Amino acid sequence: MLVVMKAQATQEEIQKVCEHIEQLGFRAHPMPGATRTAIGITGNQGMVESGTLEELSGVAEVIAVSKPYKLVSRDVKEDDTVIGFPGTNATIGGRDLAMIAGPCSIESREQAFAVAEQVAAAGAQFFRGGAYKPRTSPYAFQGLGEQALKIMAEIRERFGLRIVTEAIDNEALELVDRYADVIQIGARNMQNYSLLRAAGKKRKPVLLKRGMSATLEEFLMAAEYVMSEGNYQVILCERGVRTFADHTRNTLDLSIVPAVQRLSHLPILVDPSHGTGKRNKVLPLARAAVAVGADGILVEVHHQPDKALSDGAQSIYPEQFAQLMDEASQIAAILRRNVPRGIEIKEKAGAISAVR
C-alpha cells in the first residue's frame, strides 16, 4: 500500500499518518518528493482497509500495490499448467490446442448425437453441451438436466469425446461431476463464491468463464477460490465483456489472453460464440483467438441452428466447424503449436470409471 499526501500536507500530518500506520501494526516508509510526500506501507498480509487512511488529514490518495492472488500466480508456479485426461492423449494447456465444440443445449439424443458425430469427424477432442441453462427469462427453455448428462456420457462412450458442461448450482454440480470430464462455471456465476468453493472440492478440472464485467484481477481471484479448496485444475475462458458497443452481443477481449499468460500459469481458452453472438463473426474471431495465443477454443455448433432451442443465432454449422479446425491448425503451426485431430483412447474407460 502507498499513501500519497497532498502537496500542502504539513510535517505533522505526515507524522500522524506514519504513526497511524504503525499503530495498525505495519511499517511506514515516508518518501519525500519534489512536490509531495508518499508513504509506503509494508508488513501487511493482503490488503489494509484503506478507509481510515484516506480520511486522515493531509492525505490525497491511497493506492494498493500487492496483488491478492497467490495460487493462480506465476510467482508460485512458473511452469504452465497442463491438464491431462487419463486414458487419452487429450490435454488442455500445453502445446496442443483444445478444441471444444457442441450445441448450446442438449435438446434430444438425436440432436446431440448428430452434432457429436460431426464435430468428432472434424477432429474435436472435447464435446460441450448444456444440461442446465442459465437463461435471462424464467420462461425460456432451461435444459434437460440429468437426462442431458446421460446423453453426453453416451457420447463419450460412442465417440471418445471428453465432456464439458455447466453446473449452475450445488445440486447440478454433483451430477456434472459424476457424468462429465470438465465442470464448467458460467459467466453469470463467476462470483458465486459458494459454487466456486464447491467446485474446488471436486477433483475434475473446472472451466471458469470470465464474468461479463470482471477485471483481470477478479477473474484470477475467482480461480483462486477454486484452487484455495485444493482443486488446481482450473481452465480460464474469455467469452466477451459488456461494453457500450452494440454491433456484437459482447465485446471479445482477446488482450486478456497474453495478460493472463504473463501473470498466471493457468490455461486460457476463448469462446467466440458468446463473445460475438453472431454466426458470421464466429470464424473470424476464432482465428484471431488462435493467433493471439489462446490455449483453445470453445464454440457452439448445431446441425440445424434455425431450430435450436437456445443461441441458434450464434451457433455455427458443422461444416463451418470443420473449416475452423483447418484454419486453427494452420495458424497454430505459425505459433509452433498444434491442433490435434481426433482423440486417442489409450485404454477404454468402462461405463463405471467413466461415471466414477
Place this chain on the structure above:
Amino acid sequence: MLVVMKAQATQEEIQKVCEHIEQLGFRAHPMPGATRTAIGITGNQGMVESGTLEELSGVAEVIAVSKPYKLVSRDVKEDDTVIGFPGTNATIGGRDLAMIAGPCSIESREQAFAVAEQVAAAGAQFFRGGAYKPRTSPYAFQGLGEQALKIMAEIRERFGLRIVTEAIDNEALELVDRYADVIQIGARNMQNYSLLRAAGKKRKPVLLKRGMSATLEEFLMAAEYVMSEGNYQVILCERGVRTFADHTRNTLDLSIVPAVQRLSHLPILVDPSHGTGKRNKVLPLARAAVAVGADGILVEVHHQPDKALSDGAQSIYPEQFAQLMDEASQIAAILRRNVPRGIEIKEKAGAISAVR
C-alpha cells in the same frame, strides 16, 4: 419482432422471409418503405430466436419489440407495490421512504448493538448487516454466518428494527429466511437463477441488487424469476454499475430509478455506499437518490470504520447517518413524501413469530 430488409432486397427475398415467418407459426406484416421494407412479426409468445431470420438472404437486421417480462410490469399491475411488515408501521414502496442502515459485516455482538442503537436513535426502521459476505478474495473475512443472524434477531427484539441481510446460497437462504425480515440477493448473484428461484419460494420480501453490468431489462428479468415462483414482494436496489470511470468504485446510475418506476410497480432503493465506495461521497449521493425519487436508501454505517473488517472506507459514521436522515426528510417533503422516524411496534412479536 421486426425484420428490416436491405435496400437492395428483391421482392422474392421479401417473400421468402415472410414465408419463413409463417412456417414458424407466426404472422408476417410486410411494410414497404421509401428505401427499404420492414416486416413485422406477430403471434409470437416471447422472443423468436432471431438467428435464422438474420441469415436469410436480403435481411439487414432483426429487432426485438416485445418485452419479455410480465409479472414485474405495470402492464400487469398498475399500482405501486407496497410491502408491509406485519405488526409495525414500516413499509417499503409507498409514500414513506425506507431507510436501511447498518454495518457491512456483523463482526461481534458489541459492534452490532453499538451501531444498531445509534441508527435506531436516528430514526431508521430497518437494520442491515452482513452474515455471509461475498468477498473477492477467498482469504478475506467471510462473515460470522448463523451467529450473525442470531445477533440481528436480538437486535430486532431489542430495538424493533426490521432486519435485512444477504443470502449467498441455498443453505444461507434457509437461515436468512428463518431469522431476517428481508432476504437480500447481492449484485454478484443477480443472475444466480437457482438462488433467485429458491428465494421465490420463500414468503419474505426479497431485496434484489442490480448486477454490476445488468441492463434494466436483465434487472427486471431477475425480479421476474423471483416472482415467477410466487413471491411478489420484490424490492429492487441500484448499487452502481461498472464503467470506465475510476473516481468512484462504481458509477451510481440514478436514472434507473425513474426508468424502473415507469415500467414496473416494484419499489426501488439506492445504495450510495457500494455505489461510490468512498465515505465522502455517500451523503451527497444519498441526497441525490432521495431527490431523484428513490423509495429508500440502503447505507453502511459503522461506529469505528477504521476497525471495520470489510468496507470501512465506504461506511459513514452514526452522526453522518443522523444528518442523512435530516436531509432526506427535507428533500422527501419537497416530493410530497415522508421519512418516518422510528419504528412503531403495534404488537410485540414474540420470539417464535419473529423467527416464524
Place this chain on the structure above:
Amino acid sequence: MLVVMKAQATQEEIQKVCEHIEQLGFRAHPMPGATRTAIGITGNQGMVESGTLEELSGVAEVIAVSKPYKLVSRDVKEDDTVIGFPGTNATIGGRDLAMIAGPCSIESREQAFAVAEQVAAAGAQFFRGGAYKPRTSPYAFQGLGEQALKIMAEIRERFGLRIVTEAIDNEALELVDRYADVIQIGARNMQNYSLLRAAGKKRKPVLLKRGMSATLEEFLMAAEYVMSEGNYQVILCERGVRTFADHTRNTLDLSIVPAVQRLSHLPILVDPSHGTGKRNKVLPLARAAVAVGADGILVEVHHQPDKALSDGAQSIYPEQFAQLMDEASQIAAILRRNVPRGIEIKEKAGAISAVR
C-alpha cells in the same frame, strides 16, 4: 511513480532498476516488503515514460502517483472559483446556483424569443441555444450560425439573460466570443486541444463539457489546457457518459460533482437533458444534481418540442422548467445555497459593449 518488483526478483534485479532510475535523472527509494520490494521514484517533473521500466527484468508493475494537472487543482488555489458577469448579479460557482436554459438549437427569431421569454419569466439568468450544432449525421440540421448568435445577442438586450453557446471550431469561436457571454466547448470536442488552446486565449468564461468517455483526470486536464493559455474562467459540466446501460441515452455520473469539488476549485454544472436523453427523466435528475451539490443546471427547454429541429425528445416544456426552478430552490436551501430568481442588470450594457 512506483515500481513494484516481482516476488522472485533478485537483489541484483532490484539494484539494476534503481540504477536505471538514477540514470534517468531521478531518485530511487527501494522499500523491501514481506513478499516483494517496491521502489519509489521522486524528482520527476510530471510523468516518467514507464515503458522501459516495465520491461526491465524482475519488474511486475509500474504505478503512476503524481497528478499531472496543476492550475485546476486545489493544491494551487484552495478557494472556489466564482465567475462574475460584469454589470449583473449573475455568478457561476459561488453560493448561488446558475440555471441555464434554452432550446437545443436556435431555429428562428420567433422560437428563440418565445423560449427566452418563458425561461426569463421563470427566473433563469442564463440562456443557452445552439448556433453551431455538432450532429452525428452530415445530413441533419447544423444550426443557423452567426444569424443565431445575433438573435441571442438581441435576447440579451431584451431580457438581460447572459448567453451560453457552443463553438465547434476556431472560426465559430471568434464569433461566439464576440456575441456570447460564455463559450461552450461540447463533449465531442473535449479533447480537441487546438480548440481548447484557442478558447484559452479568449477572455470570456469557457463552459467545458465532459467527453463521452472521459475520466476525471482527462476532464481536468482538458480544463488545464484552457487555463494554461491564461483563461482561468473555466466551468465544468457533467452531461452523461457512455456505458452499456440502454435505458437512457447516456449514464449521468453525478458522483463526479463531489469528486471534482474535492480536487479542483472550478465550478461544476450538470446537464440532465443530454445526460438522460428523455424528457420524463430530466426533472428527477435535475433535482438529484442540485441535491448532490452541483453549482448549477444546464437544461434544454422548448415551447414546442415536437417541432424541434434537434433534441426534441429531451427538451422540457417551459412550465416544467418553472417547476424545476421551484424544486431546485427548495433543495438548494437545504444545502444552504440559493437559486436566484431573475437577473439584475446593474448598468445597462450598450449594444457595443454587449458585443465587445
Place this chain on the structure above:
Amino acid sequence: MLVVMKAQATQEEIQKVCEHIEQLGFRAHPMPGATRTAIGITGNQGMVESGTLEELSGVAEVIAVSKPYKLVSRDVKEDDTVIGFPGTNATIGGRDLAMIAGPCSIESREQAFAVAEQVAAAGAQFFRGGAYKPRTSPYAFQGLGEQALKIMAEIRERFGLRIVTEAIDNEALELVDRYADVIQIGARNMQNYSLLRAAGKKRKPVLLKRGMSATLEEFLMAAEYVMSEGNYQVILCERGVRTFADHTRNTLDLSIVPAVQRLSHLPILVDPSHGTGKRNKVLPLARAAVAVGADGILVEVHHQPDKALSDGAQSIYPEQFAQLMDEASQIAAILRRNVPRGIEIKEKAGAISAVR
C-alpha cells in the same frame, strides 16, 4: 421508425398516434399483435424526431429502424474500395494488406531515418510518424510540426515509403495535405465535424481512427462526413475502445472488423499499439488482427523506445516489426491474402509532385 404501444393502449390512443404520424407527413402502418400493437412509419427521410411520439398517450416505446449512413454503405457500393497510390504498387483495401509502421512522434531527423530505414528493410510500404501530437497534458511534448512533415517528405524520397500522419486542426490539415500521402484523423477528433468536413474537401486518402467510445454507427457516420464532401478515399482504423478493463490501455475490439466489412465497402485497419498500450501485447494482437481479416496494421516502432518522447511503452523494436511482418504474411496466406514486401516505385515522383 416503429412505435410500440402499451398493452393496455386503447383503440382511440392507437388512432391518435396514427393521426399524429400522418400529420407529420408520414405514413402509419398499424400492426395489431397478440398482446400489443406496433405502428410502422414510412415515408420519412432519415430520422423522425421521436420525442413527441414517445410522450403520446398509450405509447410504450419508439424504435429507430433505418440506418442514417449512405455513401459508406454497401447498399450504395457493393465492391470493396481499394485505394491506390499513384506511381507505386501500394494499395489499401484490396487483397494486399497495408503495413504502416513508424514512431509515435518524429523527434529528430536521425531518429526518423533510423526507424524508417529499418521498417523499409522489413518490407513496410507505409511510414507513420506524428508531427502534431494530441497529448492529454498541455505540458507534454506536442510534436515538431512542419519540421516533422519535411523530414517525412525526405523519408519518402529516400525510401519510397508512403507517409501517413495526423492532422489535428485545419491549419495542420493544410500542411499534412501538402506533405503526406494519407491524412490521419485521430480518435479524439473522430467527431470533430469541422475537421472531418475540411478533410473531405482534400483529395488525399483519409485514415479515420475510431473514437474511444464510438459505436459502429457513429464511426461510419464520421466517415460519411468526409465522403459527403466528395472525398471517397476513407480508411477506417480500430484502435481500442474504453471499457472497465484495466489490464490494457484500451480494449481492442476486433469484432468491428467483420462488422464493418459486412456494412461498408471501406477498408479497415487495426492499430494494436494504441489498442493495448503495452509492448508485450502488440505482436499477439497484431497477429489476431490479421487473422480476423483486417486490411492492414498500423503499428508504432521505435529503435530506442526507452528514450521515446511519447508512447515508448507501446512501441515495438524494429526486430519485432520484422517478426510481425513474417507472422502477418503467414497468417494472411491462410486467408488467401498477401503481405507485399517493399514498395515498388513505378515512376520516381519528383520533389514537386511529391509535395503536390
